[in-house]
Amino acid sequence: MSGPSEINVKNFWYADWSFPFLVALLSSGVFAGTHMFYVYKIGAFNDVAIVAMLEVGLQGGGYGVAAAFGASFLFARVLEGSLVGILDIGGAIQTGVGIGIPALLLAAGMTAPIENFAFSLLTGAILGIAIGYIVIWIRKLTVGQSNSTFGADVMMGAGNASGRFLGPLIIISAASASIPIGVGAVTGAAIFYAWKKPIVGGAIIGAMLLGAFFPISLD
Secondary structure (H helix, E strand, O other), X not given: OOOHHHOOOOOOOOOOOHHHHHHXXXXXXXXXXXXXXHHHOOOOOOOHHHHHHHHHHHHHHOOHHHHHHHHHHHHHHHHHHHHHOOOOHHXXXXXXXXXXXXXXXXXXXOOHHHXXXXXXXXXXXXXXXXXXXXXXXXXXXXXXXXXXXXXXHHXXXXXXXXXXXXXXXXXXXXXXXXXXXXXXXXXXXXXXXXOOOOHHXXXXXXXXXXXXHOOOOOO
């Protein structure tokens, strides 16, 4: 059996050229999922709290929060991926490509890449290829020249802590959907707060429970 040093680096799963291709496939699907959410209000590949930021913009509240959060997440995860060799799918692709970049495009009035399914697939693929090559390029300029991982151990997971501040946004979104769902979100958040747990989870669970008993009519 061949050891790790004998692995053929030109193999598809180890070659540098395959990485942008794989990221393009992931990004294409995630961006198309955002298209589905934009058109049909279902299908986004993201956490409920993150999608809620985009929904605020779609409801006329502005895309600033979604654009800033998603774009900064993408930037941080691209740097992190270059240094540690692992590109965080949730941060870079789901949040960055799926929410941040669409929010930037919508804020600029460019709706075609998000309204059209085929165009959304192509846009996501192009973004994924670009991200993949940027990660490889930065990695060759940094880690590829030494054995240091620089400050990547400090960056790991830094953006995930921001999720605790999204609870109020979930409650506001739930209350705007219907009064019972809003009451459920507030009650669930209060219970989780009393348990010293992140209120985002309580707000979502409470909204889901009350939404099951008092569903919103889609007519």
